[in-house]
Amino acid sequence: MMNNQERVYLSPPHMSGNELKYIQDAFDSNWIAPLGPNVDQFEREVASFVGVKGAVAVNSGTAAIHLALRLLEVNPGDIVFCSTLTFIASANPILYQGANPVFIDSEPDTWNMSPQALERALKDAKAAGVLPKAVIVVHLYGQIAKMDEILDICNKFSVPVIEDAAESLGSTYKGKASGTMGAFGIYSFNGNKIITTSGGGMLVSNDQHAIEKARFWSAQAKDNASHYEHSEVGFNYRMSNILAGIGRAQLEVIDDRVRSKRFIFNQYKFYLSGLPGVTFMQELENTCSNRWLTSLLVDEDQGVSKSDLLNFLNEANIEARHVWKPLHLQPLFKGASYYPHNENKHVAEELFQKGICLPSGSGMTKGQQIKVINRILAFFTINDIYTGEII
């Protein structure tokens, strides 16, 4: 053990210092409940930051996706399309509803849902007479999917879009905030996300009626009566007033957090993009990624092993990870349908083979980042691929 070497984490929580003030308010007013003024304010502040009419704060991003599926009346036996290159939480709520996922491959520019694969899948679904009830589009690592193309296609088939913007709060696409372009958007405030409440999420939409319904379901679906009256199934999904206080302080600094993450990405790119076989995730024109996690591809044909690199980083107490394993390859979804980008190109599988995520915490010090960069340069040097200087 190198006990004097602090571990460099992938994306640890980064507090602003203001969080305790809002927590203190909650204590002072004894609002220690899954409701309260911090929750109401946090909802208003997020809605105003991204530019939507309504928001409901819940205890996870996963819960927000679940509520969106219920609002779109996804029922047992229904079909829901979902990006395949994502974290399992994007698709688990499809199973909660007893529905069947169909996974859609990525395209190489954004690593997100391939419009051409989506269109093929929708054509097939229409021919079979069973259109999906929803399409869940993920904005991976902060990068927004090709939303113009995706929305055009989905509108053509009248299928609503849920944006899984869990990783992309603060990102924009042609001037619009991620999560605000589909019927519903969801954010996550899990500990590793760009801002955090330690655990939490939010559902947003311009359909205020739907948001009210989600708010009702998220607090056990209590009917309006002086006693406990229930006519629909509800959930215990509300966000706590204490955690919403953390979220309010975090949201105050989101612009700084995006700036830091983008700076970190640019540093990595500057020092590492010259390495043979290394390429970085792109950014589409007219979009701004929050660069939640710096992601790059390592081409093993150039003579380096990706897992050796991850181990080499781990030995130096640096946390780096494989990109998400595509959901259509997960044992949980064995047998589910999947549409590749095209017959000969399975983009998500290739990204999984080559992709890694580097430590990208917005609170990362210059020293920590230099350590990561040097360690990677050293790895390529040891493998006789890099002969330049270590910075």
Ligand SMILES: *Cc1c(COP(=O)(O)O)cnc(C)c1O
């Ligand atoms: C984190 C994450 C979620 C889930 O959010 P939780 O708040 O952890 O439930 C969903 N989708 C993606 C893509 C995520 O990265």
